[in-house]
Amino acid sequence: MKAIRAHGFGDPGVLVLDDVPVPEPGPGDVLIRVRAACLNPPDWYARRDFAMFADEHFAGRERPRLRFPWTPGSDVSGVVAAVGPGVTGFAVGDAVFGLVRFPGLNNGGRAYAEYTTAPAAHLARKPPSVDHVHAAAVPMAGLTAYQYLVDHIRLPHGWTVLVNGAAGGVGHFAVQLAKTRGAHVIAVASSRHEAFLRDLGADEYVDYTATAPEDAVRDADLVVDTVGGPDGHRFLKAVRDGGVISPVFHGEYHREEAARRGIEFRGGQVHSDGAQMAELAALLADGSLRAGIDSVFDLADAAKAHERAERGHIQGKIVLSVP
Ligand SMILES: NC(=O)c1ccc[n+]([C@@H]2O[C@H](COP(=O)([O-])OP(=O)(O)OC[C@H]3O[C@@H](n4cnc5c(N)ncnc54)[C@H](OP(=O)(O)O)[C@@H]3O)[C@@H](O)[C@H]2O)c1
Secondary structure, eight states: EEEEEOOOSSSSEEEEEEEOOOOOOOOOOEEEEEEEEEEEEHHHHHTTTTTTSEEEEGTSHHHHHHSSSSOOOOOOEEEEEEEEEOOOOOOOOOEEEEOSSSSSSSSSSOOOSSSEEGGGGGGEOOTSSOOOOHHSSSHHHHHHIIIIIIIIIITTOOOOOEEEETTSSSHHHHHHHHHHOOOOOEEOOGGGHHHHHHHOOOEEEEETSOHHHHHHHHOEEEESSSSBBTGGGGGGGGGEEEEEEEESSOBBBHHHOOOEEHOOOOOOOOOOOHHHHHHHHHHHTTTSSSOOOOEEEEGGGGGHHHHHHOOOOOOSEEEEEEO
16 A cells, blocks of 8 residues: 655655555554545654754653654544454444544554554544545544543633634634534634634634734633743733633743632643544534635645645645545
8 A cells, every 4th residue: 555654854855655565453443444634733743853842842751752664644534444353333334533543653643544543442433424534634633622622621601712723723623612612702813714713603803913812802711722832821811810721732821820810721632532533523413513624635745735734824624635
């Protein structure tokens, strides 16, 4: 079969199309004929050896070390081609999607390929009304938004929620999931995303290239910040005393000042979860959740897809279509 592999760190050009054996599904795994795989930031962070991050980014855990050759890709949508020992609940021919073995790098998902294996426990049935490209766009970003809003925050009905980086992978799902829970959503993004975000249900929109969101918003109950960075603490001005800040990415939030005002921090590392994928599948099927597609590339053009990812300002997700 064909698979994208990197044989060393570097620019997107290190991603090449190789001929490799079709993998065997182990106990509890299924073999998937991949129809679409999706890019996520860790795919290109890892290709660059996480060189853009200081050690403090990995506080409390080891800096990840890739082994080569490496096939990236945690998000997959495809059709079950074989089932390993002990698998129940899935059969050959089922259309499935999921976040595969995440967190995990060397033993993680290998979705940039014609076939990949995945633990059945990480998968759910793809809704028939959603094509593979749109399904592959969901797992990591959708689960992140779901695990933040449902598991970590337990978002109360009617809260005012500011989503920073609202047009990106995590942000655009967070906007929609917050709306399903009756939130008043303020989306923060650059100029070109307004129509996209209003169409997804955002009640207010702040173009951060024209207006600083921390000057435009007061007394939000929750800030979901997918951007982070050294000035993340500016959102202390936008959140009410006793509110919540959810940093999706590493940032500096002046936690002592926040603690004095009773502001809590909630969040954590996204992880694979087939049962939660089934929850997302139900929302996709009833139309209350949809994936925005920034761009689609053929599997063989994975390097071009990574170039697009590194240019930033993404609207939704970047997907690889596997013929
Ligand atoms: N905690 C976890 O488990 C977890 C899970 C998933 C992702 N993450 C991390 O979260 C971050 C976001 O992930 P993602 O997949 O959503 O990334 P993404 O798809 O690249 O989206 C990032 C978005 O941020 C916007 N943006 C950039 N600078 C901004 C600024 N100064 N203010 C407001 N918006 C800005 C970009 O578009 P515009 O600038 O055009 O608006 C883009 O839409 C990544 O660093 C990722 O590694 C963490």
